[in-house]
Amino acid sequence: MLMNRLKARHTAVMLLVVGLVLFGVQFAFAQDEHHEGHEAAVQSEEGVDAHHDIGAQDSPVEVDPEADLEHMEHEEAAHGEGHGEHGGGHRNIGEELPLWSAIPFAGILLSIALFPLFAPHFWHHHFPKISLFWALVFAIPFLIFYKGEAVHQIAHIYLADYIPFIVLLLGLFTASGGILLRGTLVGKPATNLMFLIIGTVLASWMGTTGASMLLIRPVIRANKARKSKMHVIIFFIFLVSNIGGSLTPLGDPPLFLGFLHGVPFFWTMHLLPELGFAAVWLLILFFVVDTVLYNREKDNLEKSLAEHGESEPIKLEGLHNLIFLLGVMGAVLFSGLVHFGQVTLLGVHIEYSSIVRDLFILMMVYLSVKTTSKKIRDDNGFTWFPIQEVAYLFAGIFMTIIPALAILKAGETGALASLVAVVKEPWQFYWVTGALSSFLDNAPTYLVFYNQAQGQLVNALTAAPPEWLLAKPDWLPEMSMLSSVTYQDMLVNKILTHQVPHGPHTDMFVARLTAISVGAVFFGAMTYIGNAPNFMVRSIAEENKITMPSFFGYMLWSLGILGTLFIAVTFVFYL
Numbered sequence: 001m002l003m004n005r006l007k008a009r010h011t012a013v014m015l016l017v018v019g020l021v022l023f024g025v026q027f028a029f030a031q032d033e034h035h036e037g038h039e040a041a042v043q044s045e046e047g048v049d050a051h052h053d054i055g056a057q058d059s060p061v062e063v064d065p066e067a068d069l070e071h072m073e074h075e076e077a078a079h080g081e082g083h084g085e086h087g088g089g090h091r092n093i094g095e096e097l098p099l100w101s102a103i104p105f106a107g108i109l110l111s112i113a114l115f116p117l118f119a120p121h122f123w124h125h126h127f128p129k130i131s132l133f134w135a136l137v138f139a140i141p142f143l144i145f146y147k148g149e150a151v152h153q154i155a156h157i158y159l160a161d162y163i164p165f166i167v168l169l170l171g172l173f174t175a176s177g178g179i180l181l182r183g184t185l186v187g188k189p190a191t192n193l194m195f196l197i198i199g200t201v202l203a204s205w206m207g208t209t210g211a212s213m214l215l216i217r218p219v220i221r222a223n224k225a226r227k228s229k230m231h232v233i234i235f236f237i238f239l240v241s242n243i244g245g246s247l248t249p250l251g252d253p254p255l256f257l258g259f260l261h262g263v264p265f266f267w268t269m270h271l272l273p274e275l276g277f278a279a280v281w282l283l284i285l286f287f288v289v290d291t292v293l294y295n296r297e298k299d300n301l302e303k304s305l306a307e308h309g310e311s312e313p314i315k316l317e318g319l320h321n322l323i324f325l326l327g328v329m330g331a332v333l334f335s336g337l338v339h340f341g342q343v344t345l346l347g348v349h350i351e352y353s354s355i356v357r358d359l360f361i362l363m364m365v366y367l368s369v370k371t372t373s374k375k376i377r378d379d380n381g382f383t384w385f386p387i388q389e390v391a392y393l394f395a396g397i398f399m400t401i402i403p404a405l406a407i408l409k410a411g412e413t414g415a416l417a418s419l420v421a422v423v424k425e426p427w428q429f430y431w432v433t434g435a436l437s438s439f440l441d442n443a444p445t446y447l448v449f450y451n452q453a454q455g456q457l458v459n460a461l462t463a464a465p466p467e468w469l470l471a472k473p474d475w476l477p478e479m480s481m482l483s484s485v486t487y488q489d490m491l492v493n494k495i496l497t498h499q500v501p502h503g504p505h506t507d508m509f510v511a512r513l514t515a516i517s518v519g520a521v522f523f524g525a526m527t528y529i530g531n532a533p534n535f536m537v538r539s540i541a542e543e544n545k546i547t548m549p550s551f552f553g554y555m556l557w558s559l560g561i562l563g564t565l566f567i568a569v570t571f572v573f574y575l
Contacts, residue, residue, distance in 0.1 A: 093149060093403075094410030101403035104138040108396050109439070109529070113551030127389070131396030138400050153402050155346035161441075162398040164358055166391050168332065169209060169532060171361040175324040176213035177382040178372035183314035186301070187223030189290040192232055193283060195219050196239050200279055203244030204251040206329055212241045212533035214325070217380055220544045225301055228293040230548060233541045234557050235286045239279060241533040242525035246275040246518065249336075250329065252531070254437075254446030254520040260336055261450065262489030263513070267496045274518050274573055281565050318376045324364040331357040331364075386539035397529065404440055408448050420452065426508075427574035429453065430515035434523030434566065438530045446520040453512040454492060458482050460505040468501050515574055522566065526558045527551070 111130050115123035123130070142150045185191065195215060202211040219236060223229040245251030247269055249259035255268050294301075335357035342349045407414040412421050423432050429449055436445045461469055462479060469479060475494065481487045494500045495509065524531030528538055528551055538548050549557060 092410055093146065093153065094406035094414045097403045097407055097415065099407065099415045104134045105400035105404055108134040108400050112393065117550045128392040131393050135396040135399035152347045154399065156348045157398050157402055159345060159348045159350060162395065164354065165394070165532065167358045167361050169390060169536065170387055171328040171364050172210050172213045172325065173387050173536065174365045175321045175328060175368045177377060177380060178318040178321040178368050179214065180317045180376045180380045181218040181221065182312065182317060184312045185222040185314060187226050187229070189287055189294050191222055192290055193287050196235060196283060196286065199236065199240030200244035203240055204247035206325065207250055208241050208245035208252055208531060209533040210325060210329060211244065212537050215240060216537050216540050220541060220546065227297055229546055231289055231293065233537065233546060233548065235282060237534050237537050238282055238525045238562065241537055242531050243275065243278050243522055246271045246521045250333065252521045253443040255517060256336060257443050257447050258450060258517065262492035264493060264496050268517065271514065271518060274569060277572060278522065278565055278569060285561065318372050321368055321372060324368045327364045328361050331360040381544055383543065385543060386536055389539050390535055401440065405444055408436065408440065408445065411448065411452065423449065423452065426511040426515040427570050429512050430519040430570065430574055433516045434519030437520045437523045438526035442520045442524050442531065446516060449516045450513065453509055453516060454488050457505060457509040458488060466503050525562055526555065528554055
């Protein structure tokens, strides 16, 4: 046994070393190519400058103050863009990183997909080490070749994204785990349908994660006696964990980002037709499938229930945890609406309101644990393993996703330039935003294409200004102000609240924004990592002895069911 462990560790170390060497060599080649291209560009610019200097000696230069001011503003804007999203003079590494830099990200996804299938025992005992392995394969060469910039990117992904992500999940997971639905609840098709409808409605108001964590255990308990129940959890992920969160910024993180960038809070209610179409489609399909499977085991279920004697009345315990759930959701809304300064840590700007949010959520966790009896949690089948599994795996995922997100954010100057450049029609925004949201974080994916649609709108309006823009409205004294992100967000708000006359360009923007919003939310259901609650729901189900499909097995379900649905949505709403 000891020898086997030593061999396994030796093999792991060798794989890590080989991975680091290969990845490091590729990084070195990539940097050399980038530097050669940069030096050539600099030499070209110097040649142009020298030519201009020679011409300048022959004729005096007449200074135009307005042109000089415009030039300074342009330079300032360009300088601001160079700082990246968080300032501090950090260069845009997305313009430099090649697509293969996302190989560790693909590696960790393949590990999640294949190890539980072919080596389940090994995976169960070593998945934190596998996550660490892929994280190090990317991080060490990244730190060696990008030095301070790499430190900033890694610090940002963990301080600004990973820690708030885990804290939020922990808060919702802990509070919902203290709410117990007792009683004899049989997982009949009508009962399961009721759960899915309630969850789909709640998802828009308490978030897909909140609704999922609140309802998944009652759904599992209701179907405990059934043999065929995998499909119930899969449709639960489709509807409650994803599609249901379409109607408010509280429903899903991408919509909350849109709200922070000028989209009115209730504008997303305009997505009700798409949500209604998708929900009715899936609910009808689920009811048919569940009825067929239930009828196959109906006699055995009724016999089993008869043997257990009288049914127990339905009642809820631990309801005070609803206060903590509301506290968590209130903290999230607070951090988006209230801003009172920021602190810089390792070059990352962190809002004080975000720190208050995370501390408040942790306080909700503490109060939930202290005020809920151990018996309620035990009877609810509550353990800490699901949140531990998500924390370990997503620690690796967040590290390895850095190059993929950087390339995507680089837009038309990154390795995905050819893809980003062709996205113009609403159906293209829908599919590209959706496809990328299936594997990447759907919040930054949404923001990338929101900014692209916003830029296309501004370019169209400034190229052929409509009458209301030429009239210089009070909120926009000068058309040149539309180069500012603040005024672009203000423009979006004015359009969506009908404070400016609509025309072909504004109507096209609304159609694009609708497609982006639906794609980012709906397509999160395509994979286990497409949205935060997906993996949590799967982990809780497996902990309760429900056999769930592998990563690729789940994708067969989603491609077969959701793929057909999303094609139908395209034809009904975007063509």
